[in-house]
Amino acid sequence: MTPVASVALVNYIGLSALIFLIGVAGVLTRRNPLIMLMAIELMWNAANLAMLAFARAWLNNAGQVFAFLVITVAAAEAAIALAIVLITFRRTKNVDVDEIASLSG
Amino acid sequence: MLYTIWLLPLLGAVVLWVLGPQLRERGGILGSAAVGLSFFATLTLYRAAGTTPGVHVPLGSWIGGFTFGLMMDPLSLIWVLVITGVGGLIHVYSIGYMAGDRAVARFFAYMNFFVFAMLTLVLSDNFVGLLVGWGLVGLASYFLIGFWFERPSAVAAARKAFVINVVGDVGLMFAVFVLFSHTGSIAYTDVFARVRDLAPPVLLTACIAIFIGCAAKSAQVPLHTWLPDALEGPTPVSALIHAATMVTAGVYLVARCAPLWDSSSAARELVGTIGAVTALAGAILGIAQWDIKRVLAYSTMSQIGYMIMGVGVGAYEAGVLHFFTHAFFKAQLFLAAGLAIHALAGEQDIRNMGGLARRMPFAFWGMLIGTLSICGVPFFAGFYSKDAVIYGELLDGHPWLYVLGVATAGITAYYMFRMLFIAFFGRDRTQTEHHGEPAHASNVPDWVMQVPVAILMVGTIAAGYLDIGGDNSIWSRFLAPDFAGENLLRTGAPQISDMVSSAVVLVAVVLGFGLAYLRYGAPAALTNAPERLDREARTMPPVLTHGYFVDDLIWALFVRPAQALGMAFGRFLDPVLIDGAVRDTSFLAGVLGWITRRLENGLVRAYAVTIVLGVACFVAYYAFAGIPR
Numbered sequence: 001m002t003p004v005a006s007v008a009l010v011n012y013i014g015l016s017a018l019i020f021l022i023g024v025a026g027v028l029t030r031r032n033p034l035i036m037l038m039a040i041e042l043m044w045n046a047a048n049l050a051m052l053a054f055a056r057a058w059l060n061n062a063g064q065v066f067a068f069l070v071i072t073v074a075a076a077e078a079a080i081a082l083a084i085v086l087i088t089f090r091r092t093k094n095v096d097v098d099e100i101a102s103l104s105g
Numbered sequence: 106m107l108y109t110i111w112l113l114p115l116l117g118a119v120v121l122w123v124l125g126p127q128l129r130e131r132g133g134i135l136g137s138a139a140v141g142l143s144f145f146a147t148l149t150l151y152r153a154a155g156t157t158p159g160v161h162v163p164l165g166s167w168i169g170g171f172t173f174g175l176m177m178d179p180l181s182l183i184w185v186l187v188i189t190g191v192g193g194l195i196h197v198y199s200i201g202y203m204a205g206d207r208a209v210a211r212f213f214a215y216m217n218f219f220v221f222a223m224l225t226l227v228l229s230d231n232f233v234g235l236l237v238g239w240g241l242v243g244l245a246s247y248f249l250i251g252f253w254f255e256r257p258s259a260v261a262a263a264r265k266a267f268v269i270n271v272v273g274d275v276g277l278m279f280a281v282f283v284l285f286s287h288t289g290s291i292a293y294t295d296v297f298a299r300v301r302d303l304a305p306p307v308l309l310t311a312c313i314a315i316f317i318g319c320a321a322k323s324a325q326v327p328l329h330t331w332l333p334d335a336l337e338g339p340t341p342v343s344a345l346i347h348a349a350t351m352v353t354a355g356v357y358l359v360a361r362c363a364p365l366w367d368s369s370s371a372a373r374e375l376v377g378t379i380g381a382v383t384a385l386a387g388a389i390l391g392i393a394q395w396d397i398k399r400v401l402a403y404s405t406m407s408q409i410g411y412m413i414m415g416v417g418v419g420a421y422e423a424g425v426l427h428f429f430t431h432a433f434f435k436a437q438l439f440l441a442a443g444l445a446i447h448a449l450a451g452e453q454d455i456r457n458m459g460g461l462a463r464r465m466p467f468a469f470w471g472m473l474i475g476t477l478s479i480c481g482v483p484f485f486a487g488f489y490s491k492d493a494v495i496y497g498e499l500l501d502g503h504p505w506l507y508v509l510g511v512a513t514a515g516i517t518a519y520y521m522f523r524m525l526f527i528a529f530f531g532r533d534r535t536q537t538e539h540h541g542e543p544a545h546a547s548n549v550p551d552w553v554m555q556v557p558v559a560i561l562m563v564g565t566i567a568a569g570y571l572d573i574g575g576d577n578s579i580w581s582r583f584l585a586p587d588f589a590g591e592n593l594l595r596t597g598a599p600q601i602s603d604m605v606s607s608a609v610v611l612v613a614v615v616l617g618f619g620l621a622y623l624r625y626g627a628p629a630a631l632t633n634a635p636e637r638l639d640r641e642a643r644t645m646p647p648v649l650t651h652g653y654f655v656d657d658l659i660w661a662l663f664v665r666p667a668q669a670l671g672m673a674f675g676r677f678l679d680p681v682l683i684d685g686a687v688r689d690t691s692f693l694a695g696v697l698g699w700i701t702r703r704l705e706n707g708l709v710r711a712y713a714v715t716i717v718l719g720v721a722c723f724v725a726y727y728a729f730a731g732i733p734r
Contacts, residue, residue: 100709
């Protein structure tokens with residue numbers, strides 16, 4: 001397989017970084033746990049995109065494999081995190097993470 | 106067989122200790138049996154141990170130079186025979202003496218443990234094993250002196266004995282270090298083979314350090330003060346430890362290290378002099394005592410002074426012989442005194458006795474024969490050994506020590522007969538109210554306590570006959586393998602012969618006896634004894650009743666400064682250094698906790714910010730420093 005450089009690597013990486021920063025901003029600024037989870041998903045996938053881009057550019061399939069792993073872990077994470085959010089909501093009748101601060105030192 | 110001799114008492118101690126509550130009174134029989142079997146096992150080795158180089162059993166070895174083993178040569182054999190033989194008799198006697206005490210089994214466990222410790226000391230073939238035995242003996246004596254631990258005076262005496270013994274242990278340990286660093290071995294044979302290569306200062310240092318150990322264990326001036334106090338223990342303990350065995354460990358050590366002493370004339374001078382001074386000092390203090398056991402304690406100190414004087418100047422055979430005879434007559438004196446104390450329910454003050462010869466003739470005869478022997482009356486064991494020691498001073502060229510020895514012999518006769526006259530003659534002054542050792546209701550027959558005393562009497566009379574015949578006697582030939590160097594030390598022919606020397610000593614003894622008779626034994630003195638004794642007690646010079654104030658001196662020189670140091674540390678240094686450090690540490694932890702607690706605010710988004718900042722730091726680092734290849 002010859003390297004395919006129809007789109008320059010830097011563009012993929014730039015997009016990946018942009019998506020990642022959107023995700024970070026979402027986690028930092030939003031107080032709804034569901035939105036925060038979505039932002040985290042954005043960051044997972046930004047990382048996936050970067051790995052796939054590198055894998056294509058350097059002809060190394062390790063990046064592809066890692067992307068699969070990340071998708072699997074992200075699915076598991078989403079399932080657990082949504083369950084936690086649901087239970088927390090039932091207990092506290094609240095969807096504001098700033099109000100759920102019972103672990104404060 | 107050596108293992109059997111060595112470990113039987115330990116086995117007895119362990120069994121007695123574990124099963125004590127079940128055994129109770131039967132513990133005495135078990136304890137006596139363990140020591141008795143050990144004695145008979147020793148007899149089977151008698152012939153083998155009497156030849157050169159004796160019986161040797163290797164136990165194991167560590168790094169180079171450290172080989173451990175058991176050894177029995179003539180010198181150890183004599184000690185083992187006394188430890189297990191006389192010790193066994195004392196065990197039997199204790200069955201009667203301790204009957205009715207709360208903790209009979211514990212008592213016999215300690216006694217067996219003591220015998221084991223003592224056997225470790227004399228059977229070891231190297232300095233480290235000796236040191237182990239040395240320490241164990243001190244521990245065992247601590248247990249036994251403090252046996253009646255509900256009495257504060259007994260606890261204080263036990264502690265004092267232990268502390269002074271540790272002073273000696275440190276000295277001995279230092280000696281072992283010095284010897285090992287210069288000879289590269291701890292085995293007796295190796296060390297003694299290389300004595301010739303040692304520089305004189307090294308040799309003298311080692312000798313002095315060894316002798317510090319001996320002085321503490323054998324109650325030599327100025328480390329003697331624990332011995333009189335040690336009589337707080339039960340009387341059989343006094344007989345076993347403070348007469349027959351433990352206090353003679355120093356004599357054993359000097360005799361064992363004879364090659365060292367043979368090579369250092371300075372060490373001989375020092376040890377001989379200290380022995381003579383101790384002999385005289387102990388005898389003079391014996392004059393001023395009213396407690397029957399304290400009289401015997403000071404006489405022990407004095408007699409050990411003789412032994413040390415003998416082995417110190419090089420008259421090893423004589424010194425060891427005096428140990429051998431002393432073990433018999435002093436054990437007998439203590440046990441006979443114990444008969445009287447036991448019958449009087451714990452009375453120890455001779456002013457409150459009087460006329461006991463009629464009430465308890467057996468105890469009286471025991472005391473009388475023991476006294477005749479310790480004074481050196483001809484045909485009793487003490488005569489042969491003591492004269493040999495005193496004459497040995499002349500043989501080895503120490504006329505001044507000879508004079509001290511003769512003077513001590515006279516004083517010995519005086520204070521021993523003083524005690525005998527006051528306690529056993531005249532009117533009965535015993536009172537109904539008693540104090541001291543607790544009284545026991547006993548159902549043990551009298552013969553249990555009398556038979557050991559009777560057997561000891563035989564030794565007290567006959568033990569000296571082994572030495573008849575000078576250099577060709579049974580005794581000299583038996584010990585010859587150990588003390589090959591003894592005869593080389595003799596400096597020319599002495600000015601007077603053996604017989605004349607004995608006569609001189611005898612004159613001193615008769616003078617001492619005569620003075621005691623005039624003051625305490627004559628009919629005129631006996632008629633108004635209580636008033637006379639009261640007056641004597643009042644006018645006794647305090648320097649004698651307080652033991653030359655040595656205790657006060659030690660108190661002022663060591664105990665007080667140590668206490669003051671402790672107080673100073675407690676008052677000034679401790680609050681700042683120790684307490685301060687602890688308090689500051691806890692304060693620091695509190696501050697750190699307060700700061701980090703602020704970070705744990707429970708806000709998920711705050712944690713997220715922290716993570717992002719951390720990642721940003723990583724990224725920034727690699728951006729500037731480059732990615733490592």
